[in-house]
Amino acid sequence: MSFSEQFIVHEHDVLVIGAGGAGLRAAIEASAAGLKVGVICKSLLGKAHTVMAEGGMAAAMGNVDDRDNWEVHFADTMRGGQYLNNPIMVEHHAKESPARVLELESWGAVFDRTKEGKILQRNFGGHRYPRLAHVGDRTGLELIRTLQDHGIHKGMEVFMEMTVVSLLTTGGKISGVLGYDRERGRMRIWKAKAVILATGGIGKSFRITSNSWEGTGDGHALAYQAGAELMDMEFVQFHPTGMVWPPSVRGILVTEGVRGEGGVLRNNEGKRFMFDDIPEMYKNQVATDEEEGWRYVCGDKNALRPPELLTRDHIARCINREIKAGRGSPHGGVYLDIAWIKEKLPNSAEHIQRKLPSMYHQFKQLAGVDITKERMEVGPTTHYVMGGVAVDGDTQMSCVPGLFAAGEVTAGLHGANRLGGNSLSDLVVFGKLAGEHAAKYAKNNAAVEVDQEQVLAHTNAIMEPFERTTGENPYGIQHELQNTMQDLVGIVRTETEMQQALVKLDEYKARVKNVSVIGHREYNPGWHTAIDLPCMLVVSESITRAALERKESRGAQFRDDYPDKSAECATFNVVSKKAADGSMQVTRRSIVPIRADLKAVIEKMK
Amino acid sequence: MSTPTIQSNPVDQSNAVQFRIWRGNKDGGEFVNYEVNVSEGMVLLDCVHRIQAEQAPDLACRWNCKAGKCGSCSAEINGKPSLMCMTRMDSLPPGKVVTVEPMRSFPSIRDLVTDVSWNFRVKKTIKPFKPRKPDNADGSWTMFQQDIDRVQEFRKCIECFLCQDVCHVIRDHHKEDEFIGPRFLMYTAALEMHPLDTEDRVGDLKNRDGIGYCNITKCCTKVCPEHIGITDNAIIPMKERVVDQFYDPVTRLFRMFKGK
Numbered sequence: 063m064s065f066s067e068q069f070i071v072h073e074h075d076v077l078v079i080g081a082g083g084a085g086l087r088a089a090i091e092a093s094a095a096g097l098k099v100g101v102i103c104k105s106l107l108g109k110a111h112t113v114m115a116e117g118g119m120a121a122a123m124g125n126v127d128d129r130d131n132w133e134v135h136f137a138d139t140m141r142g143g144q145y146l147n148n149p150i151m152v153e154h155h156a157k158e159s160p161a162r163v164l165e166l167e168s169w170g171a172v173f174d175r176t177k178e179g180k181i182l183q184r185n186f187g188g189h190r191y192p193r194l195a196h197v198g199d200r201t202g203l204e205l206i207r208t209l210q211d212h213g214i215h216k217g218m219e220v221f222m223e224m225t226v227v228s229l230l231t232t233g234g235k236i237s238g239v240l241g242y243d244r245e246r247g248r249m250r251i252w253k254a255k256a257v258i259l260a261t262g263g264i265g266k267s268f269r270i271t272s273n274s275w276e277g278t279g280d281g282h283a284l285a286y287q288a289g290a291e292l293m294d295m296e297f298v299q300f301h302p303t304g305m306v307w308p309p310s311v312r313g314i315l316v317t318e319g320v321r322g323e324g325g326v327l328r329n330n331e332g333k334r335f336m337f338d339d340i341p342e343m344y345k346n347q348v349a350t351d352e353e354e355g356w357r358y359v360c361g362d363k364n365a366l367r368p369p370e371l372l373t374r375d376h377i378a379r380c381i382n383r384e385i386k387a388g389r390g391s392p393h394g395g396v397y398l399d400i401a402w403i404k405e406k407l408p409n410s411a412e413h414i415q416r417k418l419p420s421m422y423h424q425f426k427q428l429a430g431v432d433i434t435k436e437r438m439e440v441g442p443t444t445h446y447v448m449g450g451v452a453v454d455g456d457t458q459m460s461c462v463p464g465l466f467a468a469g470e471v472t473a474g475l476h477g478a479n480r481l482g483g484n485s486l487s488d489l490v491v492f493g494k495l496a497g498e499h500a501a502k503y504a505k506n507n508a509a510v511e512v513d514q515e516q517v518l519a520h521t522n523a524i525m526e527p528f529e530r531t532t533g534e535n536p537y538g539i540q541h542e543l544q545n546t547m548q549d550l551v552g553i554v555r556t557e558t559e560m561q562q563a564l565v566k567l568d569e570y571k572a573r574v575k576n577v578s579v580i581g582h583r584e585y586n587p588g589w590h591t592a593i594d595l596p597c598m599l600v601v602s603e604s605i606t607r608a609a610l611e612r613k614e615s616r617g618a619q620f621r622d623d624y625p626d627k628s629a630e631c632a633t634f635n636v637v638s639k640k641a642a643d644g645s646m647q648v649t650r651r652s653i654v655p656i657r658a659d660l661k662a663v664i665e666k667m668k
Numbered sequence: 669m670s671t672p673t674i675q676s677n678p679v680d681q682s683n684a685v686q687f688r689i690w691r692g693n694k695d696g697g698e699f700v701n702y703e704v705n706v707s708e709g710m711v712l713l714d715c716v717h718r719i720q721a722e723q724a725p726d727l728a729c730r731w732n733c734k735a736g737k738c739g740s741c742s743a744e745i746n747g748k749p750s751l752m753c754m755t756r757m758d759s760l761p762p763g764k765v766v767t768v769e770p771m772r773s774f775p776s777i778r779d780l781v782t783d784v785s786w787n788f789r790v791k792k793t794i795k796p797f798k799p800r801k802p803d804n805a806d807g808s809w810t811m812f813q814q815d816i817d818r819v820q821e822f823r824k825c826i827e828c829f830l831c832q833d834v835c836h837v838i839r840d841h842h843k844e845d846e847f848i849g850p851r852f853l854m855y856t857a858a859l860e861m862h863p864l865d866t867e868d869r870v871g872d873l874k875n876r877d878g879i880g881y882c883n884i885t886k887c888c889t890k891v892c893p894e895h896i897g898i899t900d901n902a903i904i905p906m907k908e909r910v911v912d913q914f915y916d917p918v919t920r921l922f923r924m925f926k927g928k
């Protein structure tokens with residue numbers, strides 16, 4: 063078969079991989095520049111991970127507490143990220159989020175309102191003031207639907223249920239991407255002047271996760287294979303509250319909004335254990351007793367936050383500690399209780415159902431628990447990756463010319479730990495920036511010829527599983543990989559266990575070369591799993607190697623063998639890059655220096 | 669035709685459940701029997717995944733969130749349009765074979781996956797949101813909660829298309845070219861009732877979108893996993909607007925004078 067018969071070929075100025083919040087926002091921006099824009103996504107339009115986001119999007123609009131402004135948001139985000147964040151990105155984010163939220167309103171989004179008719183904002187962990195614009199607990203749905211319904215009228219061409227399997231480069235520059243459509247299993251080439259990765263997260267590398275099948279870290283791996291750098295991969299956010307029972311829903315998220323609305327954590331002795339351990343950094347920001355915590359929830363400006371609204375890394379570890387000490391709930395979690403607010407509010411059941419409708423629904427239907435009356439059982443779940451493709455803080459371009467990234471696949475904004483709500487605003491702030499700069503790049507650079515040899519080599523590699531008649535089932539390897547990462551590179555890490563993990567990852571790499579799949583190329587989930595595996599392995603290896611390199615505990619990384627922060631480790635980010643011999647090279651890079659005026663902002667907010 | 673039964677190993681007979689799952693593509697297909705060991709709290713989607721992992725790795729189905737939030741896993745379970753991820757196994761009649769089929773109103777792609785692209789095309793034909801000028805200098809608007817409650821109800825829609833699947837105008841009468849279906853009648857209603865919107869879509873509802881085909885059977889409302897009052901809260905008010913604008917003599921007279 064000739065090259066052109068074997069492949070369907072498309073051509074675009076800017077090609078966006080991913081149709082979550084970041085990808086759609088980027089595509090809208092690039093379309094606005096008058097360019098030919100394509101968007102590729104693995105699922106149907108509107109089903110990306112973003113749709114699942116619950117609690118809200120952080121933007122310092124000051125609608126509920128007028129003491130809030132970009133400087134407070136900046137300082138909160140840097141503190142939450144333990145100062146490993148790229149301050150340039152944090153500045154963009156803190157300054158531009160409010161405008162991005164208003165823009166969504168102008169495109170039809172309908173946020174919950176304050177009594178004065180403004181956009182309502184709620185409390186969330188690590189945010190000093192109520193800052194999360196939200197729609198009940200389905201904010202992600204509102205965000206993605208608004209972008210989708212606006213975007214389809216802007217001229218972008220959407221390719222649904224198609225998967226990109228490699229980025230194409232010629233002479234080190236982006237020339238396009240290679241992928242297949244799920245429906246027919248046909249290979250396609252998208253030629254493009256600029257490519258924006260907006261592929262989301264990596265949760266599927268772990269057994270217990272809030273992420274869907276899409277979260278296999280494709281974008282991370284594609285970028286790495288094309289020569290880009292991955293940074294901060296050791297920082298994987300374990301969200302403190304995932305469902306733990308029944309087993310089949312283990313890991314499904316319970317929004318932080320529950321705690322924002324007054325939910326408290328208790329162990330099996332009924333004790334609110336979060337009061338026991340308040341980190342030094344937050345000592346003067348936490349309520350002294352339960353009463354003050356409740357006043358904060360009710361909007362008393364003189365009250366400090368309850369300890370349940372500390373950062374996620376800390377809460378996840380406290381929960382872990384309670385469970386390990388035998389003070390957990392029957393199914394290996396702890397209790398999250400929002401029903402208790404009936405002591406404070408006469409119409410609490412109604413209030414809870416209005417503020418947290420999908421949580422009410424989710425527990426009622428999946429666990430048979432009525433959260434207005436009963437406690438929930440919750441435990442940590444793999445949720446979000448702070449690490450990702452290293453990009454320029456202003457343009458979002460990686461070190462590969464023509465390759466941009468935005469959203470969860472990108473590193474830099476969140477440092478060692480992400481504050482809840484900062485992701486949804488991240489998507490629209492940096493989606494816009496990436497779209498804008500990719501468009502500029504596409505206007506200033508001619509298209510690069512696609513390297514046919516490269517295309518054929520990649521194509522052969524992904525077709526191989528069909529040719530093996532005897533070989534392993536890809537699901538088995540996926541399962542083992544998830545167990546390895548969960549058990550050996552999870553919330554609490556040690557050198558010995560992570561070394562064991564590396565040995566296992568090597569073993570899986572060898573076994574992946576021998577997987578076989580049966581059936582046809584049309585909509586074949588077994589085959590897709592076989593294609594996902596190499597991505598999951600790159601991500602897993604990068605997480606493990608970076609975690610080994612960081613010999614300290616900071617933010618989301620907790621090392622039992624180095625339980626404290628080290629001053630030396632505060633000076634660098636860990637970067638993984640593919641070496642000439644194909645091995646993964648891990649290096650330390652000095653953190654992005656902070657400008658004097660931004661440093662002054664942090665000092666002022668201390 | 670005899671249907672092969674494939675057993676997962678080991679099966680604990682005490683809670684082994686029999687499934688009949690439709691396998692095939694646009695050229696046709698058949699039901700295949702599977703047996704799955706069901707444990708406490710499992711939902712139907714878990715069973716399908718277990719079959720995929722252990723018995724039929726090429727069994728095609730859509731899913732994303734596993735929590736009723738994305739609207740991907742729509743299917744017909746024992747004949748009822750439902751989300752697979754929100755159907756608890758213990759909610760189905762015990763001891764009975766469970767039948768799982770794709771949504772029957774849409775063309776088959778493979779197994780439980782159907783071609784729902786018509787819905788995406790329909791949406792594109794509806795006039796987009798067009799807000800009035802911002803109320804405030806910072807580009808924001810003043811809107812009150814009580815004025816948006818209804819629109820927020822409609823915006824809960826997860827686009828599972830179960831309502832489209834069940835509506836007889838589509839399912840039995842195949843009026844896809846003249847009728848946009850309950851999902852999009854409701855989508856139009858959400859735009860029309862949006863306090864900031866200035867566009868007029870009532871003429872389209874009547875002339876192009878086929879709102880007249882709906883005879884208020886409420887089947888769509890019954891299957892909606894988001895419990896949206898599709899018929900009562902969206903379609904009926906829109907029918908009333910059509911009547912007001914096109915058939916009400918006073919309004920018609922007024923329109924004649926305005927030359928509209």
Ligand SMILES: Cc1cc2nc3c(=O)[nH]c(=O)nc-3n(C[C@H](O)[C@H](O)[C@H](O)COP(=O)(O)OP(=O)(O)OC[C@H]3O[C@@H](n4cnc5c(N)ncnc54)[C@H](O)[C@@H]3O)c2cc1C
Nearest residue numbers: 080081082084104111112117118226262469470483485486
């Ligand atoms: C349950 C849950 C609740 C959350 N709640 C909140 C919250 O309240 N507030 C908050 O700020 N954050 C929240 N988050 C985090 C936030 O939702 C995500 O980080 C964010 O939505 C990621 O958006 P994205 O645009 O980067 O990627 P995604 O929305 O994950 O989209 C990725 C896109 O890339 C596509 N893609 C991936 N790989 C490929 C490939 N190989 N080829 C083609 N396409 C590909 C996918 O199909 C998809 O379209 C939550 C996350 C979860 C899971």
Ligand code: SF4
Nearest residue numbers: 835882884885886888
């Ligand atoms: S109420 Fe109308 S739209 Fe809904 S199913 Fe019946 S005929 Fe269809």
Ligand code: SF4
Nearest residue numbers: 825826828829831892
């Ligand atoms: S209205 Fe209900 S049934 Fe119809 S697509 Fe939306 S969520 Fe599904």
Ligand code: FES
Nearest residue numbers: 732733734739753
């Ligand atoms: S998988 Fe998302 S609704 Fe069922």
